[in-house]
Amino acid sequence: MPLQKLQFRPGVNREGTTLANEGGWYDCDKVRFRSGYPEKIGGWTANSYNTFLGVCRSLWNWITLKNYNLLGLGTHLKFYVEDYGGTYYDITPLRETNDNSPLGDITLSITNGSSLLTITDVNADSLQVNDFITITGAVDLGSAGTNVTAAVLNQEYQIVSVLSGTQYTVTLREAVSGDITTTNGGATLTSNRTASSSSMAAVTIAYQINTGFPIYTVGTGWGAGPWSRDTWGSGYTTGFGLQLRLWSQMNFGEYLIFNPRGGALYIWQPGNAATPSFTTRGVILSPSSITPGGWASTVTDFSCPTICNQVMVSDSTRIVIAFGCNDYGSSVLDPLLIRWSDQESYAGWDLSATGQAGSYRLSRGSEIICAIQTRQEIVVLTDAAIYSMQYLGPPYVWGFTLLADNISVASPNVVATAAGAVYWMGTDKFYVYSGRVETLPCSLRQFVFQDINRDQKAQFFAGTNEGYSEVWWFYCSSESSQIDRYVIFNYLDRVWYYGTLGRTAWIDSPLRDFPQAATYNNITVFHEDGVDDGSVDPAIAINAYIQSSDFDIGDGHNYGFVWRLIPDITFNGSNTPEPNTPFVTFTAQPRQNPGAAYGTSYEPDVNSTQNYDLNSNPPGSRTYNVQEFTQIVYTRVRGRQMAFRVASNSEGTQWQLGVPRIDVRPDGRR
Numbered sequence: 001m002p003l004q005k006l007q008f009r010p011g012v013n014r015e016g017t018t019l020a021n022e023g024g025w026y027d028c029d030k031v032r033f034r035s036g037y038p039e040k041i042g043g044w045t046a047n048s049y050n051t052f053l054g055v056c057r058s059l060w061n062w063i064t065l066k067n068y069n070l071l072g073l074g075t076h077l078k079f080y081v082e083d084y085g086g087t088y089y090d091i092t093p094l095r096e097t098n099d100n101s102p103l104g105d106i107t108l109s110i111t112n113g114s115s116l117l118t119i120t121d122v123n124a125d126s127l128q129v130n131d132f133i134t135i136t137g138a139v140d141l142g143s144a145g146t147n148v149t150a151a152v153l154n155q156e157y158q159i160v161s162v163l164s165g166t167q168y169t170v171t172l173r174e175a176v177s178g179d180i181t182t183t184n185g186g187a188t189l190t191s192n193r194t195a196s197s198s199s200m201a202a203v204t205i206a207y208q209i210n211t212g213f214p215i216y217t218v219g220t221g222w223g224a225g226p227w228s229r230d231t232w233g234s235g236y237t238t239g240f241g242l243q244l245r246l247w248s249q250m251n252f253g254e255y256l257i258f259n260p261r262g263g264a265l266y267i268w269q270p271g272n273a274a275t276p277s278f279t280t281r282g283v284i285l286s287p288s289s290i291t292p293g294g295w296a297s298t299v300t301d302f303s304c305p306t307i308c309n310q311v312m313v314s315d316s317t318r319i320v321i322a323f324g325c326n327d328y329g330s331s332v333l334d335p336l337l338i339r340w341s342d343q344e345s346y347a348g349w350d351l352s353a354t355g356q357a358g359s360y361r362l363s364r365g366s367e368i369i370c371a372i373q374t375r376q377e378i379v380v381l382t383d384a385a386i387y388s389m390q391y392l393g394p395p396y397v398w399g400f401t402l403l404a405d406n407i408s409v410a411s412p413n414v415v416a417t418a419a420g421a422v423y424w425m426g427t428d429k430f431y432v433y434s435g436r437v438e439t440l441p442c443s444l445r446q447f448v449f450q451d452i453n454r455d456q457k458a459q460f461f462a463g464t465n466e467g468y469s470e471v472w473w474f475y476c477s478s479e480s481s482q483i484d485r486y487v488i489f490n491y492l493d494r495v496w497y498y499g500t501l502g503r504t505a506w507i508d509s510p511l512r513d514f515p516q517a518a519t520y521n522n523i524t525v526f527h528e529d530g531v532d533d534g535s536v537d538p539a540i541a542i543n544a545y546i547q548s549s550d551f552d553i554g555d556g557h558n559y560g561f562v563w564r565l566i567p568d569i570t571f572n573g574s575n576t577p578e579p580n581t582p583f584v585t586f587t588a589q590p591r592q593n594p595g596a597a598y599g600t601s602y603e604p605d606v607n608s609t610q611n612y613d614l615n616s617n618p619p620g621s622r623t624y625n626v627q628e629f630t631q632i633v634y635t636r637v638r639g640r641q642m643a644f645r646v647a648s649n650s651e652g653t654q655w656q657l658g659v660p661r662i663d664v665r666p667d668g669r670r
Contacts, residue, residue: 003566003661006644008548010036011495014447019594019641021549026643029499030544032468033490039656040544040648041499044525045534047516048086053077055214056518057413057461058247061509064254064270069511072256073518074247076212077130079258081268081278082524084512089278092132093266097206098123099137106203108141109196110148116160116169117153121205124166130211131159133170137202142195148172212245212260215481216458244458246412248310252346257320258282259311261412262333265304265322267346285346300347303357307333310412312371313346314378317391319356320346323380324368327359335367336382338389340398356397362387364405370412372422379422379433381409386437404437413461416471419491423471425460430473430489440489444496448487451478459483463506465515467528469493474503482520531573531654545647546657547587550594553642553664561667562588562637567626568658569646576652581627584648584655588662589621590639598643638667 009024010033018026025038032041054075061071071082080088098121100106107120119133138153157170249258256268265285271277285300309324320341326333328351342348342355349357362368365382371389372379378389385405392399408426409415415424421434428449430440442448453476460475460483469492474483487498505518514526525535532539553560565586574582589598598621624633646657 003663004553006548006660006662010038010493011443011490012497012546013443013549015443015445017594018549018643022551024549025497025546026549028497028546030501030542031499031546032470032488032497033493033495034468034656036493037657038546038646040531040542040654042528042654043530043532043534043539043542044517044527045529045539046086046537047082047524047526049523049537050086050088051522052080052088053522054211054245055520056505056522056524057245057459058249058258059505059507059516059518059524060249060251060256060258061507061511061516062251062254062256063511064276066270066274066276068270068276070256070270070276071507071516071524072249072258073505073524074245074249074258074260076214076245077132078208079247079266079282081256081276083276083278086524091268091278091280091282092208093282093284094206095209096123096125097204099204100201103201106200106205107196108138108153108200108203110141110172115171117148117157117172118163118167118169119205120167122166124168124205124207126210127159127162127165127168128210129159129162132208132211133157133159134206134208136204136206138200139197139202141197148195209260209263213242214244216244216456217242246458248312248412250311250313252313252318252320255346256282257285257311257313257346259308259322261309262307264306265308265311265320301350303328303349303351304341304347305339305349306331308339309333309335309368310371312373312378314340314391315373318344319397321371321378323371334361336362336365338362338368338380338398356394358397360398360400362400364402369409370415372415372417374417374422375420379403379415381407381415381424383409386433403433407431407437410457411460412458414473416462416464418464418466418471419469421491423462423489423491425462425473425475427454427457442489442496444487444498447498448475452476453478453480456481459504461505463515463517464508465528466508467515472506474501474506531575532651539651541649541651541653543647543649545645547589547645548643550591550641550643553590553639557640559592559638559640559667560642560664562590562635562642562662562664564663565624565633565635566661566663567630567633568660569626570656570658571628571654572656573654574652575654576650580650580652582648582653582655583625583627583650584646584653585623586626586633586660587621587623587645587647588635588637589643589645590637590641592640594641635662 012025012028013021030041031038054077056073056075058074063069069084073080079092081091082088105122109118134156135154139150140147142148159168160171162168246261259265266282267285268282285304305322305325307326308322312321322339324335325337325339339359342357364385369381369383380387380389386403386407388401388403390399410425410427421432423432430442432438432440456476463472469490471489472486474486476483477485484502486501489496502520503517508515514529516524516526518524519535533542571582576582591598
């Protein structure tokens with residue numbers, strides 16, 4: 001018989017049975033398609049091994065007038081700016097700063113043998129577990145020689161428990177060696193007495209904005225409240241949903257405007273010095289905005305929204321837009337209301353005859369889920385419809401057109417734009433808008449949406465990888481409360497593939513060399529950089545594989561006997577450490593009929609110029625190491641159908657599959 005080519009259709013298809021998809025690919029991980037042929041995806045390297053606090057949900061890249069390449073990074077605990085050197089600067093805004101005036105408003109106390117500092121602040125408001133405070137101006141607490149020093153007290157701390165609306169505790173830590181005795185990571189007094197003070201006249205406590213949640217949770221009983229989190233003290237009932245912290249952000253020139261979903265608008269300015277002023281924090285956009293560090297005034301008029309779900313800056317008009325916000329004269333969030341500032345002004349929101357500030361309320365759906373900017377319009381998605389928002393100029397400023405209704409969108413971050421089209425994940429399928437709204441045909445629809453954790457859909461997000469014409473969606477499988485999978489649509493070849501990977505945010509910015517993502521170990525990594533997993537040091541290999549659907553060996557009626565395989569694979573881009581050479585494993589998995597297990601037929605051991613795994617799984621399959629210059633592999637595989645698999649799990653290996661061939665001879669009917 002002539003050699004049989006193992007040439008499969010590009011893309012992975014899980015919409016039918018493995019035999020119904022004969023001639024295609026059925027399973028994969030860490031593999032993409034380029035020019036129709038499968039290859040291992042690129043690796044990733046750590047931006048640095050400096051870490052940030054919290055789970056990152058938002059990344060935004062921009063360059064200042066001084067040519068500083070900055071990255072805004074929002075987590076459920078903090079907001080940071082990173083300087084392309086892997087250093088994260090905390091610019092989390094403050095919500096209030098209280099001092100000890102009149103004397104006794106703030107008291108600090110600690111008991112011998114405890115590392116907990118109890119703080120009472122009669123002016124404190126909206127206390128929550130995990131919130132951050134910074135103490136300044138404190139003096140030594142306790143007797144000389146056995147005290148907790150000012151250096152220990154005057155630090156940033158995280159609230160560990162809330163005792164009442166005005167009293168809470170933090171865990172002390174050592175500031176300078178010898179200041180305190182450290183026990184179980186905390187501080188203990190060395191004296192046999194209780195120390196307390198209300199006479200620290202200069203003490204000040206700055207409260208950062210309330211922290212959020214890393215995942216969507218359902219509060220229960222007394223632990224579901226806003227000022228007690230998971231401790232006693234709340235009147236909320238079982239089943240009250242606690243939304244995770246999501247951020248939106250965009251630069252207005254070199255200024256960064258950012259917003260926690262359901263919170264206020266904030267702005268951060270890098271300053272006019274030769275280097276950005278990372279010591280300043282973001283400040284709220286309101287008439288009472290304070291000017292820290294000497295930068296230009298950020299005072300806005302009294303019409304500025306005080307609460308919104310998403311903020312955006314229109315590139316074409318330099319108008320700041322708030323989606324889902326409070327109306328003029330109200331403090332209540334209207335989830336369908338859109339408001340915008342005057343042109344060329346982030347501070348002017350007041351309605352006037354000469355300005356362009358204004359508002360519009362959408363009519364379809366119950367809330368605006370998200371909005372995304374495209375080349376000629378802003379696309380706004382509610383939970384039931386999609387709108388086009390286009391700039392008209394005065395007097396109407398923005399025009400709104402209903403594009404489609406009866407659509408769905410999974411969450412605020414699942415929308416991406418690429419090659420002039422908008423792609424998004426719905427609750428049960430994928431969509432595309434490229435002039436008209438359509439369902440995006442997906443060969444993995446059942447695979448994705450039948451094994452997905454919809455309770456955690458707010459975590460799902462999309463990102464683009466323009467270098468490979470890809471849109472990525474990251475999501476949680478049904479048994480996971482964290483993101484553990486991705487699915488990719490290649491819009492150039494119009495094919496799908498998927499895999500397993502834990503990421504929390506993604507940005508594909510032309511201002512940096514590679515796409516950048518945030519990980520669960522609290523660092524950012526550059527994707528498509530290298531060929532290994534560099535999120536750890538030293539880097540480790542990436543486990544990548546792809547497996548075909550079943551195909552008939554020979555005519556599919558008689559058994560076929562595969563006695564040799566001719567590989568076709570390249571290892572361009574590999575950097576395997578010497579003296580090793582890059583290799584992959586080819587696995588031939590035979591079976592008798594579609595309902596039978598793979599490899600049920602017994603095959604004796606044979607000598608071969610190539611090594612294969614005698615303990616292959618499934619039993620009876622044959623796994624062969626194929627190296628760069630392997631010309632032929634002698635096999636011993638018998639069955640009616642066979643699945644073909646290529647895999648690699650060695651450091652420094654990069655590969656692309658071509659068109660291998662097998663030599664088959666008839667081998668009877670039984």
